[in-house]
Amino acid sequence: MEKIKCQCGHQNPPGTNLCASCGRPLTEKEKHQKLADMRYEGTARRSQTYNKSVVDKIWNFFSSVKVGIGIIIAILVAASIGTILPQQLFTPAYSQGADAVREYYADVYGTFGSIYHFLGFHDLYSSYWFQALIGMLGISLIIASLDRGVPLYKSLKKQRVLRHESFMKRQRLFGAGTSGSPDALRQAEKKLKDMRYNVRTDKNGLLAEKGRFSRWGPYVNHIGLIIFLIGVMFRMLPGFYVDEQMWIREGETRAIPGADGYYLASESFKVETYSGEGDEQVFEDALNEVGTVVKNYQTNSILYKVPEGSPPGSTENLEEVKEYPIQVNEPLKFDGYAVYQMDFRLNELKSMTFALTNKETEESRGELTVDLDNPQRVYELEDGSTVELLGYYPDFSGFAENGAPETATPIPNNPGFLVRMTTPETPEGETSFIVIRETIEPFGDNEYKLTFQSADTRNVSGLTVRKDETLPILILGGIIFMIGVTQGMYFNHRRIWIQEKPDGTLLVAAHTNKNWFALKKELDQMTETASLPGYTDQQEAGSPAKKEGEKQYDVS
Structure with missing residues (x-):
């Protein structure tokens, strides 16, 4: 596309509405408008000029304000739907794997x-599709900013002091006439400088400007939002953001999820409650009403690290990093990670002891202890008797349609055991299914049974592992966004043009991106000081003169 040559000789890019040099209108639409389109200084925008190639169409799509608003609405709608049901982080099945989470939503909330x-x-x-929406919003902000900001910057940077008379007459605030002072331009320049305008002069013209930086407020907003969105998307990358839960039992050493190479051992777990005695007597009445209130619960832990050079997954020769009592609001911190005490379970079953006894004589053939974390396949007893563990169901929930036992979770809340008992009297073996307080003999009455003797319990700590390397990025984006808001809301870009024609007539024009009342007030002060002609607000149809007796000038 060829450049547009203005009558003044300046070459303008295709799509320009106002000549960047003199301000003449360059399109038929612009020539028939009463006021000049000053939104982007009449500059050419790529999205309104090119529409042929695939790149042009993609650029035009994302530069559209309507598309940007549509993406924002889609994100808001998705976020709203995401609040209908709990996020998986807050479900009981979260720590049990993806399959358990899927089954949880199907069982609890149906179809x-x-x-x-x-x-x-x-x-x-x-989710990838939500992150894609975030990415599209970021692309829209970048393209929209470049499409509008770059031409605007070039136009404002190169604006001339002297403008064509048609440009002056098509400003919203315009006045023309003679001055009562022979040195009107000098007096106007001095007054404008007193009002903190940046004044430039050229021959018989003057341009006063201040607050240009406010024009960049929306673009600074966009930069802040883009940085914020980059921080949000970085959370998808490994190592930038970790928010994991781990349950660790007393005496257990486990790998810390999300923190490769680190292990945590729980030496003990304790819970302290308010007793209402001594210094706590002030809480006695409240405790009598509500019962037990937890004062503190903590995990006495040891942090280990895998030595350098160890093969992946190796747990041998772990190096102790430090001991630390993890309490609520006092997390264990290391290498950018923080481990918080969030929950606990008391008296979880650790092992169960049974005796193999004759149902009639109650004679014992010996005892066996089942480790509920790692049960044995076969238990050898006295006189050659054995107990074979055919099936173990940590949280027995019932029988399936085919009669097979099922477990709800891998946690030993309600252990169930399918066993085959063999003794010298019953060499072919007898089968029983055992749960707490119940024994099922599926093949008829047995001669022997497993009698519960005792159980060992332990406490379990619920911990949350967190790491957020994106937080500084999010804070930076938020600060930059607020700077842009301040620029755009509390400041405005004001310009005043004054030119003297050869016949002595003075042309006065002014423009601002907002707050016209303040600009008019300053223009009144300058007009009064320098004895300049009065002006008219041309946007108001049939607008009267600012002062009684002022002459109305034809600006068509």
């Missing part, structure tokens, strides 16, 4: 829960 999970609303902010 709607299954669809909710399938569409990714259960983990909304980490």
Whole structure:
């Protein structure tokens, strides 16, 4: 596309509405407008000029304000739907794996829960399609800013003092006439400088300007939002953001999820409650009403690290980093990570001891202890008797349609055991299914049974592992965004042009991007000081003169 040559000789890029040099209108539409289009200084915008190639169409799509608003609405709608059901982080099945989470939504919320999970609303902010929306919003902000900001910057940077008379007459505030002072331009320049305008002069013209930086407020907003969105998207990358839960039992050493190479050992767990005695007597009445109130719960832990050079997954020769009592609001911190005490379970079953006894004589053939974390396959007893563990169901929930036992979770809340008992009297073996307070003999009455003797329990700590390397990025984006808001809301760009024609007539024009009342007030002060002609607000149809007796000038 060829450049547009103005009558003044200046070459303007295709799509320009106002000549960047003199301000003449260059298009038929612009020539028939009463007021000049000063939104982007009449500059050419790529999205309104080129529309042929695929790149042009993509650019034009994302530069559209309507498209940007549509993306924002889609994000808001998605975020709203994401609040209908709990996010997976707050479900009981979260720590049990993806399959357990899917089954949880289907069991608890039915068909709607299954669809909710399938569409990714259960983990909304980490879903790929939601991140794609965030990325599209970022692309829209970048393209829209470049499409408008770059031409505007070039136009404002190169604006001339002297403008064509048609440009002056098509400003919203315009006045023409003779001055009562022979040195009107000098007096106007001095007054404008007193009002903190940046004044430039050229021959018989003057341009006063201040507050140009306010024009960049929206673009600074965009920069802040883009940085913020980059921080949000970085959370999808490994190592930038960790928010994991881990349950660790007393005496157990486990790898810390999300913190490769680190292990945590729980030496003990304790819970302290308010007793209402001594210094706590002030709480006695409240405790009598509500009962037990937890004062403190903490995990006495040891942090370990895998030595350098160890093969992946190796747990040998772990190096102790430090001991630390993890309490509420007092997390264990290391290498950018923080481990918080969030929950606990008391008296979880650790092991169960049974005796193999004769149902009639109650004679014992010996005892066996089942480790509920790692049960043995076969237990050898006295006189060659054995107990074979055919099936272990940590949280027995019932029988399936085919009669097979099922477990709800891998946590030993309600252990169930399918066993085959063999003794010298019963060499072919007898089968029983044992749960707490109940024994089922599926093949008829047995001669022997497993009699419960005792159980060992332990406490379990619920910890949350967090790391957020994106927080500084999010804070930076928020600060920059607020700077842009301040620029755009509390400041404005004001310009005043004064030119003297050869016949002595003075032309006065003014423009601002907002707050016209303040600009008029300053223009009144300058007009009175320098005895300049009065002006008219041409946007107001049939606008009267600013002062009684002022002459109305034809600006057509």
